[in-house]
Amino acid sequence: MQMTKACFHRLRRGVAVGAFVAAAAAAGADPQHGIAMYGEPALPPDFESLPYANPDAPKGGRIVVGEVGSFDSLNPHILKGTPPWQLRFLAYESLMGRNYDEPFGLYGLLAESIEVGPDRSWVEFTLRPEARFSDGSPVTVEDVMWSYETLGTVGHPRYLSTWDQVASMEQTGPGKVRFTFSEDNPELALLIGMRPILKKAQWDGRDFGESGLDVIPVTTAPYVISDFEPGRSVTLTRDADYWGRDLPFMRGQANLDEIRMEFYGDAQVLFEAFKSGQITSLRETNAEKWETQYDFPAVQRGDIVLSEIPHERPSGITGFVMNTRRDAFDDWRVRDAMLHAFNFEFINGTMTGGRQPRITSYFSNSMLGMDHGAAEGRVRELLEPHADDLLPGALDGYALPEGDGTARNRSNLRIAMARMEEAGYTVENGVMMTPEGVPFGFDILLPQGSPEAASMIDLFAQALKRMGITPRITLVDSAQFNERTNTFDFDMTWYTRGLSLSPGNEQKLYWGSEAADAPGSRNLMGAKSPAIDAMIDAILGSETNDDFVAATRALDRALTTGRYVIPVYQFQESRIAHVKELRYPETLPIYGDFINFHPDVWWWEETPE
Structure with a gap:
């Protein structure tokens, strides 16, 4: 088995360098080429390319990736419909582009410069005069302002919060647009630069919020949608006249001539398609499968390369989220019982041979992750005023339940039963009864084509059965899954949320x-915790790196001890199987295989015979 694993040959970076106050003072005078959340941008004004891009990468070739599911929209910026998730990143550009080799740094893309007020109460962008849409028309301030207002009013909920904090938007000169903020929030100067820019004229007479497959977007990105078959495939073709191909930020990016996304109804069918050559690149999330099923002839011949790409970003959270809006899970003791009943050690041994480590908190695998002992120092200072709102373990120490590795998991099941009893539940004739005297059950919503999640739930259901609980497991297609999760129509469901440094x-x-009851919100658990809100505010108000880290660790404690999610595997590296002609740089970003890495900085290179 041929393995490729790039390593980090540099010092591990901290989360932030310097204080925000110093950065604001430095950045508040003249237009700059970039901006960082803390300190100065890592890259100088004359940088050649992103540090993890190969500026000499050849152009050409194609990549075909596979997805489980379907799609019914080409508009990734609204709540309606299910678009291919990649379109949001591959088919659109923003004023600023992100460097994923620093915690949070942005550099001019459609904008040639950024200027901020001394306290970041406003930010001003100057557009590049050469910026063009794919139809050759120039990008204007009018397009920018229309895009921001449209996304902020009828766009996806992810855009609404930032727009709500904009007090005014105005053109301040040729190619210049200024945003003034209504709140003291230094991150807004960066966030506002990351919105996709759309062509206003294309949407004249059309309802942006109701669009789907009827409009192929005209954008500024290196790729345009050249073909699609509803629900089956989308093809993106590199624009030979792409306006930004010579920008330092874009050197070594957008190297492939064609990116094709194929959709399959089942993960096993997708895997067979890859083995047969229909797919040229495939991510694998199961460590056991990676070790035992990727030894087919194409791998043995060297036609397929197995690459492992490490990263330094937080684990995020992946697992089964419990909807606290529902009676089934509004009591933390019931959620704690579910955590004890979920026999991770046995499930991990069964499904991955014990190879996959578990997520231990939302920011685990990074310096932002909580310590599992008692809260100390600044972390404790932040949490103690909210002691009445916090759940057990937040201050005194908490770790996820650990099973003994056996199928019975007797010790943890005893604790689970005790928690249910504490919450007023009883067992009558082998059936768990609610405090109201009716059988306790709940729905588990799963997307079709997710065999790992389904297998884990099957094993979980066996444990629940021993507690007198029979869950109702419902599998739906991707469109129904998105619709139901957008409206919080579930008790428990599969959930993943990536987090940054x-x-x-x-x-x-x-x-x-505030997001708990907003349709389309990412707060699927329905958390309404004053402590969580306060820790988020502490993060946003941090003026030093130490305060920032402490506030994030405190947030991690409040989230983890909230018992909202049953965490599963932690992915400390990406496993990507791909044809040998697809290459990527040896120098990796600290975020690893994250947004804007695959396939953005990959290229096609024929192997000499």
Whole structure:
């Protein structure tokens, strides 16, 4: 088995360098080429390319990736419909582009410069005069302002929060647009630069919020949608006249001539398609499968390469989220019982041979992750005023339940039963009864084509049965899954949320109280915790790196001890199987295989015979 694993040949970076106050003072005078959340941008004004891009990469070739599911929209910026998730990143550009080799740093893309007020109460962008849409028309301030207002009013909920904090938007000169903020929130200067820019004229007379497959977007990106078959495939073709191909930020990016996304109804069918050559690149999330099923002839011949790509970003959270809006899980003791009943050690041994480590908290695998002992120092200072709102373990120490590795998991099941009893539940004739005297059950919503999640739930259901609980397991297609999760129509469901080394305003969307009842919110658990809200505010108000780290660790404690999610595997590296002609740089970003890495900085190179 041929393995490729690039290593980090540099010092591990901290989460932030310097204080925000110093950065604001430095950045508040003149237009700059970039901006960082803390300190100065890592790259100088004359940088040649992103540090993890190969500026000499050849152009050409194609990549075919597979997805389980379907799609019924080409508009990834609204709540309606199910678009291919990649379109949001491959088919659109923003004023600023992100360097994933630093915690949170942005550099000019459609904008040639950024200027901020001394306290970041406003930010001003100057457009590049050469910026063009794919139809050759120039990108104007009018397009920018229309895009921001449209996304902020009828766009996906992820855009609404930032727009709500904009007090005014105005053109301040030729190619210049300024945003003034209504709140003291230094991250807004960065977030506002990351919105996709759309062509206003294309949407004249059309309802943006109701669009689907009827409009192929005209954008500024290196790729345009050249073909699609509803629900089956989308093809993106590199624009030979792409306006930004010579920008330092884009050197070594957008190297492939064609990116094709194929959709399959089942993960096993997708795997067979890859083995037969229909797919040229495939991510594998199961460590056991990676070790035991990727020894087919194409791998043995060297036609397929197995690459392992490490990263330094937080684990995020992946697992089964419990909807606290529902009676089934509004009591933390019931959620704690579910955590004890979920026999991770046995499930991990069964499914991955014990090879896959578990997520231990939302920010595990990074310096932002909580310590599992008692809270100390600044972390404790932040949490103690909210002691009445916090659940057991937040201050005194908490770790996920550990099973003994056996199928019976007797010790943890005893604890689970005790928690249910504490919450007023009883067992009558082998059936768990609620405090109201009716049988206790709940729905588990799963997307079709997710065999690992389904297998884990099958094993979980066996444990629940021993507790007198019979869950109702429902599998739906991707469109129904999105619709039901957008409206919180589930008791428990499969959930994943990636996190960065620079958490900020997005945390409000993920688990803030205001997002709990907003349709399409990412707060699937329905968390409404004053402590969580306060820790997010502490992150946003941090003026030093120490305060920032402490606030994030405190947030991690509040989230983890909230018992909202049953965590499963932690992915400390990406496993990508791909044809040998597909290459990627040896120098990796600290975020590893994250957004804007695959296939953005990959290229096609024929192997000499």
